[in-house]
Amino acid sequence: DIVMTQTPLSSPVTLGQPASISCRSSQSLVHSDGNTYLSWLQQRPGQPPRLLIYKISNRFSGVPDRFSGSGAGTDFTLKISRVEAEDVGVYYCTQATQFPYTFGQGTKLEIK
Amino acid sequence: EVQLVESGGGLVQPGRSLRLSCAASGFTFDDYAMHWVRQAPGKGLEWVSGISWNSGSIGYADSVKGRFTISRDNAKNSLYLQMNSLRAEDTALYYCAKDNQQLAAFDIWGQGTMVTVSS
Numbered sequence: 001d002i003v004m005t006q007t008p009l010s011s012p013v014t015l016g017q018p019a020s021i022s023c024r025s026s027q028s029l030v031h032s033d034g035n036t037y038l039s040w041l042q043q044r045p046g047q048p049p050r051l052l053i054y055k056i057s058n059r060f061s062g063v064p065d066r067f068s069g070s071g072a073g074t075d076f077t078l079k080i081s082r083v084e085a086e087d088v089g090v091y092y093c094t095q096a097t098q099f100p101y102t103f104g105q106g107t108k109l110e111i112k
Numbered sequence: 113e114v115q116l117v118e119s120g121g122g123l124v125q126p127g128r129s130l131r132l133s134c135a136a137s138g139f140t141f142d143d144y145a146m147h148w149v150r151q152a153p154g155k156g157l158e159w160v161s162g163i164s165w166n167s168g169s170i171g172y173a174d175s176v177k178g179r180f181t182i183s184r185d186n187a188k189n190s191l192y193l194q195m196n197s198l199r200a201e202d203t204a205l206y207y208c209a210k211d212n213q214q215l216a217a218f219d220i221w222g223q224g225t226m227v228t229v230s231s
Contacts, residue, residue, distance in 0.1 A: 037216040054217040103157040
């Protein structure tokens with residue numbers, strides 16, 4: 001199975017400041033079709049997960065442009081340009097390149 | 113409105129069975145693969161099982177293989193998870209999720225149904 005490792009596991013951030021979360025996979029996420037199936041989910045307290053980013057860097061419908069994704073191969077990053085109060089929650093990277101689909105441990109974003 | 117609504121969770125003794133359901137609406141159900149993902153209390157997400165649009169391809173996590181069975185009824189826009197020989201470690205909130213193959217991501221999630229395995 002592909003292991004997804006996120007850092008940090010907790011990220012206290014000041015409102016209006018940027019935040020960054022890293023995700024590393026135990027093997028390349030480049031699929032045989034050439035695509036990289038890495039996505040990011042946000043889970044606000046008491047809510048189900050919500051898709052933010054798919055295929056490394058594509059924002060899902062309705063996701064604010066302060067969220068961006070980047071990376072390649074085994075190293076990926078989610079960035080929030082200016083953190084807002086509604087961004088509090090846990091963020092997960094996940095891969096759909098190879099079965100079984102796997103998730104990172106989650107990174108808890110909190111406000112300082 | 114695109115929606116997934118899970119049901120069927122509850123408190124069950126170890127070794128017993130439970131069947132979860134997920135009712136889909138607002139999209140063409142039989143165009144999409146579907147999955148079950150669970151989250152133990154205070155823990156992260158774990159993929160449990162997935163099924164292709166026509167039930168031709170099915171997969172399970174090693175932790176549930178041989179005990180859980182996923183199925184779907186496209187005529188009823190419904191997804192199911194039959195859970196047998198339940199263990200304490202199966203205690204979790206079970207989400208159903210829609211697999212958007214074009215995005216290669218789970219784009220719609222239900223609110224989840226809680227399963228507690230305890231004597």
